[in-house]
Amino acid sequence: MIWLAWRRHRLSVLIMVGLTAALGLWMAYVTHSYDGLVSARIPTPSEVAQLSDLQNQSTVIALLLLFLPCLIGVVLGAPLIAGEYRDRTNRLAWTQSISRTRWTVTKWWVVGLASVVLAAALVPVAQWWSGRTSLQFGVSLFGFAFGRIQPHTFAVTGVAPVAYTLFAFALGVTLGALLRRTAWAVVGTVVIYGLLALLMATTIRPVLAPQVFVPFAEGGTASAPLTSDPQYPWDLGAGFRFAPGTRVPAGSPSASDIGQRCVNLPTGGPACLATHRVQIGEAYQPADHYWALQWRESALYLGLAVLLFGVAILAVRRMRE
Amino acid sequence: MTTALETVGLGRRYRRRWGLRDCTLRVPTGSITGLVGPNGAGKSTLLRLAAGLSRPSAGTISVFGRDVRPNSTEHLDRIGYFDQVRPLYEGFRVEEMLTFGHRLNPSWDDTAARQWLADLDIPLRERVGHLSLGQQAQVALTICMGKRPDLLILDEPVASLDPLARRQLMQTLLSTVADRGTTVFLSSHIVSELEPVCDNLIILSSARVQISGTIESLVADHRLLVGPVAGSPPQGMEVISESRVARQSTLLVRGTVPTAGPTWQVLEPNLEEIVLGYLGTAGTGPVAPVTDAAPEVPTASAPPTDGGPE
Numbered sequence: 273m274i275w276l277a278w279r280r281h282r283l284s285v286l287i288m289v290g291l292t293a294a295l296g297l298w299m300a301y302v303t304h305s306y307d308g309l310v311s312a313r314i315p316t317p318s319e320v321a322q323l324s325d326l327q328n329q330s331t332v333i334a335l336l337l338l339f340l341p342c343l344i345g346v347v348l349g350a351p352l353i354a355g356e357y358r359d360r361t362n363r364l365a366w367t368q369s370i371s372r373t374r375w376t377v378t379k380w381w382v383v384g385l386a387s388v389v390l391a392a393a394l395v396p397v398a399q400w401w402s403g404r405t406s407l408q409f410g411v412s413l414f415g416f417a418f419g420r421i422q423p424h425t426f427a428v429t430g431v432a433p434v435a436y437t438l439f440a441f442a443l444g445v446t447l448g449a450l451l452r453r454t455a456w457a458v459v460g461t462v463v464i465y466g467l468l469a470l471l472m473a474t475t476i477r478p479v480l481a482p483q484v485f486v487p488f489a490e491g492g493t494a495s496a497p498l499t500s501d502p503q504y505p506w507d508l509g510a511g512f513r514f515a516p517g518t519r520v521p522a523g524s525p526s527a528s529d530i531g532q533r534c535v536n537l538p539t540g541g542p543a544c545l546a547t548h549r550v551q552i553g554e555a556y557q558p559a560d561h562y563w564a565l566q567w568r569e570s571a572l573y574l575g576l577a578v579l580l581f582g583v584a585i586l587a588v589r590r591m592r593e
Numbered sequence: 594m595t596t597a598l599e600t601v602g603l604g605r606r607y608r609r610r611w612g613l614r615d616c617t618l619r620v621p622t623g624s625i626t627g628l629v630g631p632n633g634a635g636k637s638t639l640l641r642l643a644a645g646l647s648r649p650s651a652g653t654i655s656v657f658g659r660d661v662r663p664n665s666t667e668h669l670d671r672i673g674y675f676d677q678v679r680p681l682y683e684g685f686r687v688e689e690m691l692t693f694g695h696r697l698n699p700s701w702d703d704t705a706a707r708q709w710l711a712d713l714d715i716p717l718r719e720r721v722g723h724l725s726l727g728q729q730a731q732v733a734l735t736i737c738m739g740k741r742p743d744l745l746i747l748d749e750p751v752a753s754l755d756p757l758a759r760r761q762l763m764q765t766l767l768s769t770v771a772d773r774g775t776t777v778f779l780s781s782h783i784v785s786e787l788e789p790v791c792d793n794l795i796i797l798s799s800a801r802v803q804i805s806g807t808i809e810s811l812v813a814d815h816r817l818l819v820g821p822v823a824g825s826p827p828q829g830m831e832v833i834s835e836s837r838v839a840r841q842s843t844l845l846v847r848g849t850v851p852t853a854g855p856t857w858q859v860l861e862p863n864l865e866e867i868v869l870g871y872l873g874t875a876g877t878g879p880v881a882p883v884t885d886a887a888p889e890v891p892t893a894s895a896p897p898t899d900g901g902p903e
Binding site for chain 1 (some may be wrong): 644645646647648660663664665666670672673674676678680681682683684686689692693694696697698699700710740841
């Protein structure tokens with residue numbers, strides 16, 4: 273059965289290997305060219321033009337890297353079962369001396385493993401590329417943000433890309449098994465993957481580890497102990513919290529509710545905040561939370577992938593021709 | 594006599610309609626049983642249920658005494674299934690299809706499988722998608738038979754093949770099952786294909802079994818009565834169908850025929866006439882009398898559905 277799974281899907285796996293390798297080579301080219309240009313001396317006008325060109329290329333690479341897990345999921349996952357339904361070859365496989373469960377499980381792990389290996393192989397290259405060039409190039413695409421904990425770098429380094437890929441693959445397989453159409457599975461995978469990635473970066477990841485809160489100094493500007501760190505923290509924006517040591521009675525409104533109300537008062541904002549012992553300041557995820565966030569987020573995605581795996585098996589077992 | 598396949602009140606409902614309904618039948622072990630009916634009669638539905646590709650909505654189906662459950666390898670070990678669309682992995686070489694059969698079936702007979710393909714001059718290095726339809730059907734049949742099933746389920750095995758390919762396929766099939774004593778359950782919408790190879794016949798129409806039995810008993814149990822349209826036919830018979838062409842009326846009746854009047858001629862029907870008689874009755878009862886569009890055409894043998902000469 274392992275033989276069948278590989279033989280049946282090797283073409284699409286090899287195509288993805290080719291695409292991934294091409295992306296890796298491109299990153300190597302850009303990084304290498306960049307290293308050649310950046311030196312102590314002042315760049316000539318032609319070198320400035322070259323740098324700007326490399327910057328544009330890096331922007332495209334960054335987008336491709338973000339999209340790669342979803343692409344792998346769509347290309348390898350969506351047709352895994354839906355493609356068999358289209359060709360009716362499930363009728364061939366399901367009438368051999370092998371249970372549908374084993375058929376599904378074997379195909380899933382063989383092609384899923386290939387997806388994971390692909391994603392993992394690209395991570396070191398992506399880390400090298402982003403480490404050398406992000407100070408220069410990260411700025412243009414994502415605004416002011418340096419360091420590996422920033423969302424655009426976080427998503428393409430560490431273990432997260434591997435977990436994303438496995439999840440996208442599992443999603444493609446399961447949607448294909450449920451919808452029985454590759455095209456619908458592709459659309460569903462892209463939409464759900466995209467929405468979840470957005471939700472993760474904006475809402476879930478910021479609370480996966482305790483945030484660091486830096487109260488604004490009197491006069492309203494942020495004090496800057498964290499931003500002077502060469503490993504830049506992830507700035508989560510301004511917010512409110514109760515001052516340390518405040519006893520918050522059960523059932524009272526949250527710090528942000530109180531804070532919002534106080535700030536909206538025509539007069540006496542700071543006084544109102546002080547009365548309720550609510551501080552205003554900037555929330556951060558410091559750079560050293562990188563691995564905690566990576567592992568926790570990856571665990572979430574892996575859990576979803578396992579759940580989807582189970583649904584795919586059930587869908588195949590229950591399928592009636 | 595033991596039973597290879599048995600269904601009791603079997604039904605399969607699709608969203609709006611029944612694909613198969615109240616189906617009770619038995620396929621004896623070692624027999625070659627044909628399933629005949631028009632397109633859409635429920636033949637493929639029945640065969641997919643037998644193969645475990647589908648689950649019944651009503652009733653039961655058992656193969657060699659055990660309920661068919663999808664996902665049961667015990668059932669899958671004993672059957673070979675040939676789908677009407679003959680799905681094969683188009684990109685595989687013929688040799689790889691044999692590897693597929695070998696790896697997925699513990700009982701695979703590789704020597705025999707290679708021998709069949711060699712006898713048919715099917716090149717092992719060729720890609721399945723490049724083979725002719727007849728060769729693809731042979732490869733599909735080889736996969737079915739190579740796993741040495743006790744029950745072969747064949748859905749329209751020779752449809753869309755040319756006459757030579759049909760004969761070759763049936764030869765491969767029959768010589769093998771004769772050696773092994775395999776039970777064969779095969780469908781077709783053409784009676785003449787089944788008649789020479791089958792012991793038993795099941796006529797299926799409008800999702801229901803119309804009649805089943807051995808070919809000899811079917812022929813022995815039925816008679817054709819030919820007489821004038823005006824004359825009233827003898828009473829006390831089970832009339833299966835009635836057709837009128839010009840001034841002649843033809844009845845297909847079942848059971849013994851009481852002494853008919855001198856105006857009625859009693860004939861032994863052939864299998865095709867019996868099948869057509871049953872297919873005509875499906876759903877609406879006896880065939881409605883054909884309006885004689887061209888009364889000036891004198892011959893009684895004119896096809897009833899043809900209009901008059903323009």
